[in-house]
Amino acid sequence: MTIPTTIRNRVLGAAAPATSPRRALAALSPVAAMAAGCTSGPMSALDPAGPAAAAVADVWWAMFWGSAVILLAVTALALYAACRRPEARMKVSPRLLVIGGGIVFPGTVLVALLGYGLHAGHAQLPLPTTEPVFRVDVTANRWTWDIVYRDAEGGPVRSENLLYLPVDRPVDVYLTTTDVIHAFWVPRLAGKIDAIPGITNVLRLRASRPGTFRGQCAEFCGWGHPDMVLLVEAHEAADLMQRLAALPPAEVRR
Numbered sequence: 001m002t003i004p005t006t007i008r009n010r011v012l013g014a015a016a017p018a019t020s021p022r023r024a025l026a027a028l029s030p031v032a033a034m035a036a037g038c039t040s041g042p043m044s045a046l047d048p049a050g051p052a053a054a055a056v057a058d059v060w061w062a063m064f065w066g067s068a069v070i071l072l073a074v075t076a077l078a079l080y081a082a083c084r085r086p087e088a089r090m091k092v093s094p095r096l097l098v099i100g101g102g103i104v105f106p107g108t109v110l111v112a113l114l115g116y117g118l119h120a121g122h123a124q125l126p127l128p129t130t131e132p133v134f135r136v137d138v139t140a141n142r143w144t145w146d147i148v149y150r151d152a153e154g155g156p157v158r159s160e161n162l163l164y165l166p167v168d169r170p171v172d173v174y175l176t177t178t179d180v181i182h183a184f185w186v187p188r189l190a191g192k193i194d195a196i197p198g199i200t201n202v203l204r205l206r207a208s209r210p211g212t213f214r215g216q217c218a219e220f221c222g223w224g225h226p227d228m229v230l231l232v233e234a235h236e237a238a239d240l241m242q243r244l245a246a247l248p249p250a251e252v253r254r
């Protein structure tokens with residue numbers, strides 16, 4: 001049977017013009033742009049600005065490269081099985097396939113991931129430390145973030161939807177909510193933690209350098225959820241004191 005030339009060209013590319021390096025690069029540019037978009041930007045978890053976020057990014061990259069290697073290996077085995085003549089294929093016992101490929105291999109991968117994930121989770125915990133910890137009380141309510149700095153010089157002060165932090169110092173975020181469940185998430189500084197009514201959760205984060213970072217409520221909480229944005233500014237100590245001094249006083253309720 002003769003395959004029509006147009007279909008043959010489309011499938012096999014037999015009569016396609018030779019691809020120049022420039023064309024190949026042009027074809028790859030959307031992929032490169034997508035990759036660049038994922039690893040930078042105000043909310044990229046792959047562009048960490050502190051150790052807690054770096055631990056999360058490490059887990060992501062380990063999963064990415066690990067799954068890429070597994071995908072390549074499985075694809076190579078599938079091609080081997082499809083392309084070799086049946087009588088020339090390597091003989092593997094079904095028992096070895098089930099135990100090795102169905103239990104030992106996925107079990108090893110999952111245990112390694114669990115260990116790596118626990119290590120990353122550990123980096124977000126408010127563990128005892130000899131460093132002075134900066135405390136902020138964050139209360140989520142539809143659809144704002146109410147922030148109290150109880151340790152500010154001259155007494156507690158408050159801000160709304162704007163969180164000031166010191167650079168290179170541990171910060172404990174004491175998080176709760178007055179209405180429904182929300183989630184506090186500043187991807188470049190730490191992982192995500194839920195704000196639950198009646199409960200105070202604590203997240204440890206640290207900004208390694210001055211800058212402005214964007215956070216977002218990450219738990220659907222009603223029609224105003226997409227606008228429940230939080231800006232985080234990390235400042236050197238002297239700058240931070242100036243900013244806090246300009247804030248209105250607050251009542252400490254918890």
Ligand SMILES: [Cu+2]
Pocket residue numbers: 182183217218219220221222225226228
């Ligand atoms: Cu929300």
